[in-house]
Amino acid sequence: MAEVDTSSGGSHKKGPGVKKSKKLSTRVDLTPMVDLGFLLITFFVFTTTMAQNTAMNMNEPKDDKDKEMKVKNSGAMTILLGKGNQIYYYYGQLEAEKVSEQFKSTNYKDIRKLILDKKNATPIDDLMYIIKSDNESTFKNAIDILDEMTISAVPPGHYAEVDMIPVEKELIKQTELANGIK
Amino acid sequence: MPKVKIPRKSTFVDMTAMCDVAFLLLTFFILATKQKPPEVLSVKTPTSVSSTAAPEKSILITLTKDGKVFLMLGDDTKKAAIIEDFNTTRGLQLNSNELAKLKKWEFIGLPANKLKSALNLAQEIPASQQEGIPTDTTNNELSYWMRSVTNAYAGGDQRDLEKMLLVKGDGEALYPIFKNVKNAFKANDLFKFRIVTEGENVPLGSELYKTGKTEKK
Numbered sequence: 107m108a109e110v111d112t113s114s115g116g117s118h119k120k121g122p123g124v125k126k127s128k129k130l131s132t133r134v135d136l137t138p139m140v141d142l143g144f145l146l147i148t149f150f151v152f153t154t155t156m157a158q159n160t161a162m163n164m165n166e167p168k169d170d171k172d173k174e175m176k177v178k179n180s181g182a183m184t185i186l187l188g189k190g191n192q193i194y195y196y197y198g199q200l201e202a203e204k205v206s207e208q209f210k211s212t213n214y215k216d217i218r219k220l221i222l223d224k225k226n227a228t229p230i231d232d233l234m235y236i237i238k239s240d241n242e243s244t245f246k247n248a249i250d251i252l253d254e255m256t257i258s259a260v261p262p263g264h265y266a267e268v269d270m271i272p273v274e275k276e277l278i279k280q281t282e283l284a285n286g287i288k
Numbered sequence: 289m290p291k292v293k294i295p296r297k298s299t300f301v302d303m304t305a306m307c308d309v310a311f312l313l314l315t316f317f318i319l320a321t322k323q324k325p326p327e328v329l330s331v332k333t334p335t336s337v338s339s340t341a342a343p344e345k346s347i348l349i350t351l352t353k354d355g356k357v358f359l360m361l362g363d364d365t366k367k368a369a370i371i372e373d374f375n376t377t378r379g380l381q382l383n384s385n386e387l388a389k390l391k392k393w394e395f396i397g398l399p400a401n402k403l404k405s406a407l408n409l410a411q412e413i414p415a416s417q418q419e420g421i422p423t424d425t426t427n428n429e430l431s432y433w434m435r436s437v438t439n440a441y442a443g444g445d446q447r448d449l450e451k452m453l454l455v456k457g458d459g460e461a462l463y464p465i466f467k468n469v470k471n472a473f474k475a476n477d478l479f480k481f482r483i484v485t486e487g488e489n490v491p492l493g494s495e496l497y498k499t500g501k502t503e504k505k
Binding site: 133135136137139140143144146147150151159160161162163164165166167168169187218222225239240241242243244245246247248249250252253256257258259 | 306314317318335337339454457459460467474477479480486491494495499
């Protein structure tokens with residue numbers, strides 16, 4: 107590969123009649139070996155850095171009934187995590203006569219825009235995302251939604267995980283039945 | 289006019305040096321990377337945009353796909369203290385022989401009342417057959433374990449302990465189990481912990497992406 111034949115014909119140094127012994131080169135072409143070496147390096151570099159695990163911080167609030175926070179209706183968005191990677195949400199408080207209007211469903215792809223729209227439309231002091239997980243939602247769902255908060259740069263303290271109330275559970279059940287989600 | 293002789297030079301490049309470098313680097317990388325111990329509990333963690341690396345020394349709680357909870361005490365300096373504390377506070381009455389055996393376990397995934405009999409078996413119970421530490425609201429044994437952990441670290445900086453608390457869960461584990469784990473932490477006044485996730489790139493055009501960009505400038 108990197109070698110060009112440069113031996114220049116038969117020169118008679120030892121005079122005529124003396125048989126020329128052919129010298130064989132002891133040099134080995136190392137090019138393929140270098141190739142292999144670097145290939146292995148690349149392989150190891152790529153495989154080792156990919157497996158790095160990261161850690162996400164979690165801060166839990168202290169359960170204290172006296173210090174329960176009041177949230178403004180205008181600034182609240184409740185996100186309910188259901189089964190089958192479904193998200194249900196509503197703004198403010200559920201009102202009995204307007205439930206079907208308020209209660210909407212979405213998925214993990216579209217929730218980002220909804221979170222962002224809410225954030226842009228609300229003064230930051232009033233903003234509050236209330237996250238409630240259904241018993242059949244997965245660990246991944248809970249982490250994903252917290253991650254969405256980070257992605258949309260919602261400041262800490264403006265979102266919280268809260269237990270679901272029976273009315274919401276019932277609504278989720280009804281919607282699941284209507285949409286045929288198993 | 290005499291012919292000008294152009295000396296023909298060899299184009300052969302000596303590859304020995306390059307070869308040496310390549311293999312030196314290869315050896316370095318192989319030796320420098322830590323061999324990950326084969327994971328007995330296979331867990332597929334969810335992804336997050338967080339970029340902080342998970343600490344090596346940790347008290348790791350693993351949630352498997354089928355909802356079992358396992359505890360791994362990764363800090364060798366305190367492992368003995370934690371296990372002894374658990375033994376006395378829960379009244380397990382393990383003798384020194386059994387304690388020594390328990391300390392050698394890589395992870396704990398059995399209810400407290402089954403520990404003694406398991407320790408007297410000739411063979412360790414494989415991970416797939418361990419039933420996990422009970423975490424349900426009536427009998428949250430994980431919170432007893434966490435109490436032993438806090439006892440063992442008492443006197444030290446709480447923040448050091450918080451840095452070590454890790455929860456690693458399978459994406460498909462159901463939420464209530466995670467909630468039980470959180471309750472076990474809360475019961476012991478541990479409000480900060482970390483979740484092991486797999487790294488993910490910040491989505492283009494998101495708020496976080498924009499702030500990250502302005503910070504760099």
